[in-house]
Each structure stands twice: as structure tokens, then as C-alpha cells.
Amino acid sequence: MLKVKQKTLSMTTRDNIRLDADVYYPDSLDSFPILLMRQPYGRKIASTVVYAHPIWYASQGYIVVIQDVRGRGTSQGKFTLFSHEIEDGVDSINWVSEFPNSTGEVGMYGFSYQGMTQLYAASASPQALKVLAPAMIAYNLYHDWAYENGAFCLQANLGWAIQLAAETAKLKGDTIAFQKLYEASRNLPLFDAIPANPSILQELAPDSFYHDWLNHPYYDDYWANLSPKNLLKKIDLPMLHIGGWFDPYLRGTINLYQEMKTRSQFPQPLIIGPWAHLPWSRKVGSIDYTQEAISPIDKIQIEWFNYFLKGKEREFLNQPSICLFEMGSNHWKFFDLFPKNKPISYYLFSEGLASIREDDGKLVHSPESLPITDTIVHDPWRPIPSLGGHPSIPSGSFERSTIDSRSDILTYTSDPLTEDLTIIGEVLVEAYCTADAPSFDLCAVLSTVDQQGKVYNFTQGYIRVNSQELPIKIPLQATCMRISQDYCIRLSLSGSCFPAYPVNTGTGKSPKDEVLIDAKIITLMINSGGEKASRLNFFTI
Template structure:
């Protein structure tokens, strides 16, 4: 690098002829089975690409200080420049990869090296510490702190290595569990300390990617990805911008962050690619195939852009579809109103999702009890579909509101394809409170599984808009939609202090009571984007 730091880099060559290179810059050990790049390389080199895989600064075999989401712009530029000077390079570079190694692609876009011709960011976003900040980077609205993300920084961004420890999150103050771990390690995570201190560092020493020179982008989105809301925000924003709009492509699968598929959920022997090599080989074909087709167009020019669909998306429990845009032009918004609120705190089916708002004032209340927090469906949302948990026990709690719709008519499934939002009129006895919302599929056997989710922190009574992200999902005949509303989601999110105290350091968080209003004057509603019914 320009400052003399050496970054450990592997080069997989297809042959002796100079070729386009695909660069991957990641912090997860380039030679580990977790990122499986020896097997990925077989697929890239077979298609005529040099694959270049690098440990980012401060991780594993690379030198330099360990601090994520900083320094990637310059290091991306310098690595691309180095590639173009090698005898195996024809001077054309693309980039590929998931999560943090999607972020390093956006950093290279900011660097604006002329050799960078196309990127394929998967399950990622342009934001700094995505989902971890105290404010939504898209709207600027306060949001509950993603404890799972802060925990990731504490384990993975200490130094070059990764550390495995189990913080005891039952104690107060909650920060003490991490201080105990850092004391045992004899070192600490700078990134974690920044999050706890509410300090956000600028990720780019240059323009935001939205304002950089456009390059062709294939957005690979997972409908069950915990970064899916932020990734779709990137796609939607760039699709609106002149220059960028012409080179935006989208492929969206019913998959989570770790590439587990809805059709295989929950993972079993023979379908778990983390443990089964045959399952890994099958997964890698789907993982690399769209990227290779994209690079054939924009790096090698052996096919025209017209050969690629602008949008290809999976309708979960159904099939793949193509479209000229997202949401599909034939999709339409529809609204369901929260009604029968007096039954919402009872067990399922609770209140109703109705076609019209209630004519008379209705309300429902739920309590926030810091000594009896609503449990997260899974402690690891990166692998949500590996276990595909049944959330019925949570929906039946008396401190959770649930509203259910009518069953999909036999032979006429409901296909969702686009954004999902809720508007809730809420007030609280606390000066600050959190709202967690989940849209679930209620099956005929009574089990309930996630479709989309979202959250907001509120500090005043009134309407609260919550973005639940985008989805492609089929509600099959006999199944029903269920909307779940809760005041906590632990341990995925840091519990609210219920006061102006720092939630990391409070020893006495305050309980509170939240009240939802649902009627024509203060309507609370669910907005869906649906495809026309077939037939």
C-alpha cells in the first residue's frame, strides 16, 4: 500500500494469457473454509478470470491497524493499481463478495480507479457499521442499537485474529460482560468502543458511492438477510440517479446472510453447506453463477447487456421471475388496517388485519419489562434460515400484540413483491421506547415464521413509520399474515433503558407501558406490495 503496509494476497490464474481480474477484499481469513475461496476460484478460473483474494488491513495475514470500515478506499485503489501492473492482468478489474467484502467494493467505487469496470456486492450495504449506528443512515431516524452487530465487532475486530467468547448478557450493566472479556484477552476492540461511545467515523475519504463515477452493479440481495433493508435502500437510491440507473441490476433470492435457502429451511444433513461438502458445492454454483454471467458482459464483453434481465427475483415458496424494474410494474400497493385491538394482547389469532380502518376508537397496550424481555427468534440472525424458528411462542406472549389476516383463499395464493411498511400510532409512559415489528406467515398447523421485520426507537407520542424492507414471498393457500408488535428483541438488540440513561451502563432500566391507537382518526396500518393473482 502507499504507506508501506503489506496486505496478504492470493492470486488464482486461469492460464498464461493476460486476463480480466476479479478482486475480493475481506476480513474473514482468505484461506478459511468459511469463505471457501479455493473452491470459488475453480469456478472463476474456469471462465477465464484471474481471482485475487486479499485479507484487508489489520486482519489475519495482513499488516496494519485493525479498525473496520476505515481505510478501504485507499487500499482498494492501491490494490487495483497493483493488479493492473501484473503480467497476468489485461488491465480490467471487477469486484465480488458478501457483507464486509461488499463494503470494500463500494469503497473501491469511491476511489474511482479507471480499471474498475463492474462490481457484484452481495448481502451488504454502503453504510458504516451497517445496522449498528444509533440512527438509521437512510432516514436519520433513531433506531434500537443492533447488539448482535456490536457483539460482532467485539469478537472480530480486536486484532488480526477472531476470538470466541460468550458474554454473560444477564448481568447489569450490560457493558460489564464485554469489559470482563476484554480484560481476559488483555486487549479490546476499538470498533466496539466507538459504538458504545456513540461515535461514528466517516467510512469514505472521498465522495459517497452514490456520488462517484457510475460502474455496472449487480446487487445480490437476500430476502431474509439482516442487512436487506439497507441493501435495498442502496439499490432503490441508485436506480433513481441519472448515470447509475442505466447500469443497475438486481438479483434477489429467498436466502439469508449466510446463503441458507428458504426451500431448504431448516437446514438438515445434506443441505447444510457449513458442514457438508456436497451441499457446499451445490451452493457455490448458485453463489457464483450470476456474478460470472455479469462479468462476461461487463469485463470480457462476450455477451451484450441485453442478455441480462434487469431484475430477477425469487418469490419464496414459488419460483424465479424476471422484471424490467423493481418493484415489478404490475405490482400494486394494498393496505390492511389494524382492528379488533382489544383482542391483540391475547394469544393468536389476536386482533385483525382488516380491509378498512375501525370506525370507532380502539386501543391496545403492551408492557416493556426489562426483567422479562421478549426473546429474539434466534441469537444469530445471520443464519436465520439455518434453523428457521417457529415464532408462535413469542406471538402468544401477553406483552406482545398480534394481528392476523384472513387465510389466503384456496387456489389463490397471495404473492408479495416489493416494499412492506407499517404506520403505528403509539404513545408510552417512558420518554424513549423501542418498537419491534415482524410480519409472519401463520401456517394452518399454527406455526409462525418470519417474512420481514423492522424496528424504530421513538421519543414522543404520535405516528411512527417503520420500514420492514422488501420481499418476494408467496402466502400459500390456507396460510395467513400475522403482524407482531413488541417492545424488545433480546439479545439481537440492546434493551432500552426506558429513560435518558445510557442503555449500556444502566443498572436499573425502567419498565413502561405502550399504547397503540387504531381507528379512522389515528389509523394504524400495514402496507404491502402484491402481484396480481394468477387466473
Template sequence: MASRTHDAVPSPVWAPSSRKPPLSSRIMRAIWRGLPAKRYDVGWEPGLVVPAADGSPLITDHYFPRADGDFPTLLVRSPYGRGLPWSPQYGLLFAEQGFHVVLQSCRGTGGSGGEFDPWRNEAADGQATVSWLREQPWFNGTLGTIGPSYLGYVQWALALDPPPELKAMVVQVGLHDPYALFHADGALRLENALVVGVGMAYQHRGIAPFARAVMRLQRRLRGISTARPLRKAYLSAFGDEVPWLDDVMTHPDADDPYWSGVSLAGAAERLSVPTSLITGWHDALVDQTFEQYDRLRQAGCDAALLVGPWTHTSALQQGWPEVFAESLAWLRAHLCADRSGLRPTGVRVHIGGENAWRDLDDWPRSPATGSWFPTPDGHLTREAPTNSAPLTSFRYDPADPTPSLGGPLLSRTAGPRDNSALEARDDVLTFTGPPLAEPVDILGPVSARLSISTDTGYADVFTRLCDVDEQGRSTNVCDGLAQLRTVGQAPSEVTVPMSSTTYRFLPGHRIRWQVSGGAHPRYARNSGTGASPVDAVDLTPTRISLHADSALMLPHGSSSAEPFGVGHPDA
């Protein structure tokens, strides 16, 4: 497809609207701090109709600089409406900096026609929108995309067959694999499913209905998550059935035809469009961002990675000054030929524990790892065990499931938390290393190699890395969960990915490894019967035994940049 040729200034056929952006957006803009001064006053054309591939009307708002000139365009497509926070964060802020911003409601949401069917129509509707852009007199043939979460998914959908006008992408806390958002090794990520369900069902209806729905879910979360059966229990908070939510909850197998074509991983494997990726260490989609970055780098694509001390929501709140600056610099570099704002390295990460930022030339793909082993008395040591005998055990009772606490979630309860009360439970094992004489740095993916036996044959295992400070406060760093199917008393071996991190354990602190049978309601509880968590009615407690040849595997910190990198686990 060839892009249209445009004059250096907008054609006089286009008569800019005299309307100002919504008052709510201007008020939010006024209270933000740490953002660059605006370059242009902003105009607003609301309610434009863009025909989808099948003719369904996609309702679209256009924000633009009120000035003569040739400005690139940003496309933002959302199932969450076109009001707060998207209007000020994308429409107003980026138009102030010299971009046309096209903010569109996905089909079946925010007044757009057609039926909303998550994941299924975004590629075609994105292409149809670009075709519409080519006919606009203000479109100069240079296009970028930007947005978080599902707004990242629609970018990857367009990138499956990138139009020639697409010159840059900025994917913020973004999604490319819906299956991995809702399931981990076959275990249902229950809280994610419910939070996404509320957002999809209510956010595009406006702030007030959405806020009421969120509060209703919070009040009823315990009742919903412990219902037997779990199927349809969300109705007490949602009111109406949500067919797509039923579908994602009842298809735990990644190879199920239901998920066919839904993952957009392939887009990054052959992309040449410069792409900036932004995430937080406690973002529910952080692992997907690292997967995206790895695929882009293997494809030889120009890519940048920013990882901050954020959750899925705080990246766009407390982290917004950094996220906005990173996004703006990338778009100016690739849409406006202004590279003055780019940082010198491709990767910038926040160092947990040290509370500092570091620039890296690249993210390590296969770092060396060091193993830490549990002992019967609850210690964590570098000495490998001499046998694989049962080390210790605990009883997991699904009628009183081990609760979740912090970590990478979509909700406001995400992030680092004091784990002391959780670790005092009888169904949580902890193994703690000695006070450190010098810093220990880890950089890259963390994992656990577990040797487990059970008395029922069915269990989950949740494993977490924590930092214990000199006052005894235990703070979560990263974690992961896997499902187990054991046979008799023989142990089963499973490697549990625990996400990635860049972290410095300070002198006097201790490294702690936490092992339990779940994290509820972050994950649906394992009934101990082998039944689907959505349909299980009976609950059977499970005795879970950890064997001595289990290990926590930590990636060595790089020694290329001081002070980070001093004192890796081999020290």
C-alpha cells in the same frame, strides 16, 4: 490515470509459480455440487507484498489459470484472512474459469502491516493495489471486483474514484453504510455488533481460533447481552478490548462526527461501472442492497439485482450455486465480452410463500400500498377505524425482554422461524386477518404506521409481518424496529420501515401483524429510563398502548407476470 498497454499473452518476464492452491481449498472445491466444470488448472503465488498508500505491506495471494492467454483480473480485499472460505470460493473457482484473482488481506489483518481501522483506509489501500497491478506483467488492464459483506464495502470504497481499468463489480450481501449495520433509528443492533466483532477479531487468525471464538460468544451471549452496564461486557467472550467495537456501540446518532465519511452511499450515485447486486430476503444487509440498487438505477448505471431465499451466510452456502452462476455471468459479460450467460431481465427475485423464482424488468420504487388495520379483538381488517382511541396495551419488562426470533441477522439463527411460542407471550400483540379465499401478493417495501403512547415516555416498538398457514404455524416474513419518545399520555406517531419482500400469501393462509416492545438480543433492550443502552443500569417496565389509527401497509403485487400478481390486497 492511464492503464498500461500489454501484449496479447503474458510477458515472459513473469515466471508462473508451480505451486498448487492450498489443499484445504482443493478439498472444498471437490465437495461442491452444481458448479460449472473448470476450464483451467490453477496456479498459486502466496504471500506477495503490495505497498499500501503509506508503505504498509499488504499481503496478497495471486491465483491464475495455468495457460497461455490474456485473462482479466479480479480484486478481492478482505479483513477476514485469505484462507477458507475465500481461497476456494474466489481464488480457486474464478481462476478455474479464466481470471487472475488477487486476494488481499486488509491492513492490520492476515499478516498485512499497519493497524486495522475499519472503514477508514479502504479507498486509499484499494487505489494503491490497483497501482501495483499496473506494474504486473500478467495484468491486461481489465479489472473487476467481487466479494460479500465487508468485501463489498471495499468495492464501494474503490468506486468512490473508480480507476479506468475497473469494468465490473459484483457486490454480494454487501455493505456500504456501517452505521446502519450497527444501529436502527438509534437503537443498537447488539447481536450484529457482537458477531461482526468476533469476525473482525478472529477470522483472519484461522479457522480454529475463529470457531472457538464463535462458540464462546454463543455460550456467553445471554450474559453479555443482559449485563448492566452493557459497556465492555463483550470482554468475557473476546478476551481483549476492541476499540472500534466500543466506538460503534457508543455512537448511536447517525449525525455524530464519528460516522462522518464512513457511508459510501455517494459512490453509487455517480457510478458508471456495471454492477451486479446479490442479497437474500433474510440478509442483515438486504435493505442496504436495495438502497444501492435504487441509487445505481437513478444514476443510469447498468445494474442487476438477484434476491434469493437466503440469509447473510446461507447465500454463500446453500445459495452458492446460484450466486456463483450469477456472478460469473456478469463478470464474463463485462470483462470478457461474453454475454451468453446473462438473464434477460435486470431483476430476479425469489417469491416467498410460493417458493418460486420470478424475473422482473425492474424493482418497483414506489408501489401502491394497501392498509390493514388492527381491531380490539385481535383481528386484522381492511376497514379503517373511526377514531384514534387506545386499542390495546401490553407491559414491556426490560428485566425479561421480548426475545428475538429469526429474521435478517448475520448469525446462523437468521431466517424464517415458527413464531408461535413468541406470540404466546403476554408482551407480544398479534392481529390476524381471515383465511384468504385467493392469493394475496406483495411486492416492495413493507411498513407500519403506529400510533403509540407509553407511561414512561421511553420505549422501542418492534413490528413484524407473518404468514399463518392452515395448521396455525406463524412464519416471519419481514420486520422492523423504531424508538419512541412520548410526552404524557398523548400518542406519538411513527412510521416503521419493515424492509422489502416479494411474497405470496396462499389461499387458506392468514396475514398476521405482530407488535412488541423489542427483539433481544438482536436489538439492545430499552431500559425504559431514557439512558443509553450501553450504560443503563436501572430498568423500568413500560406500559405500551397501541391506538386504533395504527396500520400495516403492504405494497400491492405486480400483475404483470402470472401467476404472481393475482389477488392483490384490494381483491
């Protein structure tokens, strides 16, 4: 490992805005490639919540640049979410490529916002940019980040908006606003008259992106203009795609990977660990995935950048391109493609008491001939609490038998498995469900049930329904889960998952207009058995 020095440098954008960066570089006269991270949280953090410190990366023989984006940290200008990241990204790449003692070739790394800045910069094809490592990103900003199947991702979006607003107040020296926002971040304001549009953001952050996201509840030009999907159509670069089974943006990571895999001339490896958005550790929620789950990403990224920026051979590229952590067995598995050759369906069946008795609702391999309707009543006064999964804070797997015992949740449980079963990739629920309101929500949670009756979720999905087209298709988060023999599979269905998503008032209004006092009691009816039996679909290996 090389000895590392550090200094702070500034550049000027094409419109004369100063951007500041910390530069970590080897104490050597040799020339080195550059690794660039552009982020909005104060450059000293440098994404160390999931990555090794830049000093470590620099010690591997790189000039590492951690830059405050426009209007964040000590950089000048006004911060507007994602709006300047193409031009500023290109200007930054051109700037660092001319550093003394650099090879002039640039790689970028980072997750979340720092992953998005990679994609925006790459969309303009800067000549010096050679390789990326985007982690936990949105390919389509609407579908992969802000909304899930038409439902606003309330807890994640609101928490993030308050965090960024507090940073803005801090930069302005507004002590009162910062303190109010800081307190709100520790106890999210979820109970205003319009729950999804709290007064604190209207008052203290009127220019927050959050208002734009609420004001565009359907995919339109606003989303199209900001989405990497529409910016990267002609871009081809090697990308190391990194995701987590409990990351709320996993669908974006997978969608970008699948698009690049189909048309790229370069390697496009995909790694998905049993991680939440952060941290990337062995324990997520209540489950310890063992030492196998400790993040290997720092060492893999160095091998990745060594191959493309230094011409060194890389063992990782000789393996199949998909590397998935199989929860349950707690081992990494390698595939050339997501397996889709062994589809399995479980059909829902009950005697009409699936909301009352946990031994009534069943998952069966073929539909029963007798059609039955299971009924639950969604009461907005006492919505189903969100617990773990990918949309909640904290994320992960938790014991949820107490929640499943509620009478406003339908549970369907399989017989004990006669052999181990791996569920991998896409999971889909097709629900023949109707309601007595013009709009309603459906939440689907898939769990294991052990011999002691403990229930642990491992994937879930959510949808806002504004039409009566049947069946209602609920995509669950992609997964890779090995379920042991003698365990059962359970599907839980409900009409809410709060505060991960806003409670549907049943009025058909968008979240920005849903007034709490107007929330209706909604009766949901789900078919089990007969020709229109609802079912659970997944793939196995």
C-alpha cells in the same frame, strides 16, 4: 475449464505497508482479466462460505487475487475498521493491473466487508477498475448496518466485534485473550451491568470499532465520513447488486441499487435470494425453499465479468434488471422496477384483548369506527426473545406460535385469504402508540398462519422511539412472499426483541449508558379502530 496454479505475492502501499495475497491463475501464456477480493478474515477462507473457491473462478479464465487487508492475515499494519480501504484498495488495484499475462482490467467481488472494500476502492476512481459485484453491504453505514431505525443491532455488532478482536489476539499470539474471546463468541456476553457494552471488549479490545459505534448513537460526521453513500456520488460503474431476504444489510443493498439505477449509464442488476447473511442455501431457518433457491451467483458473476472484462454477450443482461426469489411459490421473478402500483392496507382492530386472545386482534381492510386501545406491559426481566428474521442469529423463518402466545405481544390476524397474495417490496407499519416512558421500542413481525395454526415469520422491523410524534412508522425488511389461499396474515407487535437489539431501559439513554438495574417496566398503548387506527401497508402484484 483451465488448469490453475497458485502463488503468494506481496505489494507495498504508498505508506510502506506490506499487503499479502494469494494469486490463482490459469496455467496458460494467454492474458486474462483480474478479479480482486480484499478481506479481513484470513485470505485462505476467500469467502467460500458463500462463493465457489477462487480456483473455480480462475479456471474460467481469470487471474484471481485474494488479499489480506491491512493488519489482517499476514499483511502488515494496524487494522482499523474501513479506515484504510480507499487508499489501500487503489494501491492494490494498480498493483494487480500490472501483473504479467493480465489484460490490466480489474473486477472486484465479495460480500459483507469484502463488498465494502469494493465500494471504498471505487470511490477513488482507479482507472483499471471496470466492474463490481458488491453483495450484502451498507450504503449508509449507520442506517444500513450498525443501527436500525435508531436501535443498535446488538447481536450482529457484538458477535462481529468479538470475532475481529479474537483474530487480533490470535495475530498477536495472545493465547489468554484469544481463548476468552473465543468462548465469548460461543456465548455472547449479554448480561453485564451495561448490556450493550460488555467488559470483555473494554478489557481485551479497547480499540475495537464497537466502542466508536456505541459512542455515536446518532448519525453524525463519524458515520458520514465512513459511509459509501457520501463517497460514491460521482462514481459510475456497472455493479451487480446481490442481497438476501434475511440478510441484516438488505436495506443497504437496495439503497445502493436504487441510487445507482437512477443515475448510472451502466446496467445495475439486482438479485435477492431467500438467504441469510450466510450461507446462501436452499434452507434458511426452518424453511426449505427447494432446489430453486440454491445459489446461482457464481455462474451469474462469471457471465457478468465476462461481459465487462472479456466482451462476451450475456443472456442475463437481456432480462429485466430485478431478479427476486418469491418465497412461498419458491420461484424467481423478474421485474423492471419494484412494483408499487397496487398498495394494500390492513387496519388493526380488537376488543382490547389482542395480547390475551389470539382470536381477538384482527387485520381488517377498513378501519372499524369504534376506537379501542390495546395495552401491553414490557417487562425488562423477561424481554421478548428474538427468533429468526433478518436481525437474529440464526436468521430466517421459524415457527413462532409459542412466542405469539405471550401476553406481552399483540397479535392481529387477517381472515383466511380468498386467493393467493404476493407481498413485494416495502412493508410499513403505522402505529398510533404511546407509552409511559420517555423512550420505548417497537418490534413488528409479519407472518403467515396456516390452516393448522402454525405461524412462520417472513419479514420484520424494529424502531427505538424517543418522541411522541404519531403515527410511529416502522419500516419492515423488504420482502417478496407469496401467501397461499386459505392462509392468514399476522402482525405481531411487542416492546423488545432481545438479543437482536438491546432492551430499552425506558430512561432515554443511549445503549452505551443504559444500566441494567435502571430498566423500567413500560406500558405501551396501541390504538386499533377509530380515526387513528394503526395499520399495515404493503404492495402486491
